[in-house]
Amino acid sequence: MRIFRHLISWALALFLIAMFIxxxxxxxxxxxxxxxxxxxxxxxxxVFQTIAERSGVSLFEPAGRFVIAIIELFxxxxxxxxxxxxxxxxxxxxxxxxAIAFHLSPWLGRNVPLSLxxxxxxxxxxxxxxxxxxxLVASLLVMVVHPGRIRG
Numbered sequence: 001m002r003i004f005r006h007l008i009s010w011a012l013a014l015f016l017i018a019m020f021i022x023x024x025x026x027x028x029x030x031x032x033x034x035x036x037x038x039x040x041x042x043x044x045x046x047v048f049q050t051i052a053e054r055s056g057v058s059l060f061e062p063a064g065r066f067v068i069a070i071i072e073l074f075x076x077x078x079x080x081x082x083x084x085x086x087x088x089x090x091x092x093x094x095x096x097x098x099a100i101a102f103h104l105s106p107w108l109g110r111n112v113p114l115s116l117x118x119x120x121x122x123x124x125x126x127x128x129x130x131x132x133x134x135x136l137v138a139s140l141l142v143m144v145v146h147p148g149r150i151r152g
Contacts, residue, residue, distance in 0.1 A: 002147050009146040012138045013079040016092050019135055020076040024069040034116065037069035047108065047128070049116055055107045071095055079142070089142035096136035103129040 022028060026036040034046035042062040043049055052060040072095055078088025102108045111123035 005145050005147045009082075009085060009142055012142045012145070013085055013088070016089075016135060016138055016142070017076045017079050019131070020072040020092070024072050032114075037065050037072070040065075044116070046114070046116055047112060050113060051102060051107045068095065082146075085146050086143050089139045089146070093136055093139035093143070096132050096139055099132040100129070100136060103132060 022031075023035070024037045026039065034040055034044050034049075037045060037048075040062075045061060045065050048061040048065040051064075052058055071091065075088050075091040075095060078084040078091060080088075103110050103112075110126045110129045112128045114120065114122040114124060
């Protein structure tokens with residue numbers, strides 16, 4: 001049973017790490033425009049610029065985006081190390097919980113625009129919202145499934 005818990009813990013942790021790395025530094029080729037937190041030009045990240053415009057708080061883009069990206073990278077680092085995996089999962093759960101809260105707020109909404117062009121009405125159809133929920137569930141599962149130390 002312990003080996004099964006380790007395997008599940010690693011699978012969930014690697015999923016979360018991959019998602020955080022892809023959204024912050026995008027190592028895969030051809031990331032969609034306006035979706036890479038650390039490398040988008042100021043005012044070009046779709047999610048954070050939408051939040052900044054709708055809320056009237058200009059700190060969301062680019063300062064808030066960089067802070068969230070750094071927190072996500074810390075979570076990914078802690079998730080990678082088995083002895084700190086629960087701590088990394090807790091950070092990931094907080095980040096994903098905040099993302100879900102913004103998706104449920106009027107500042108972002110469940111359907112994120114695909115472009116910052118005001119004439120474009122295309123949205124992602126709630127895919128980013130569903131990914132946030134999936135990542136929150138994975139984070140919570142890591143906290144439950146990851147085996148603790150064997151006490152002797």
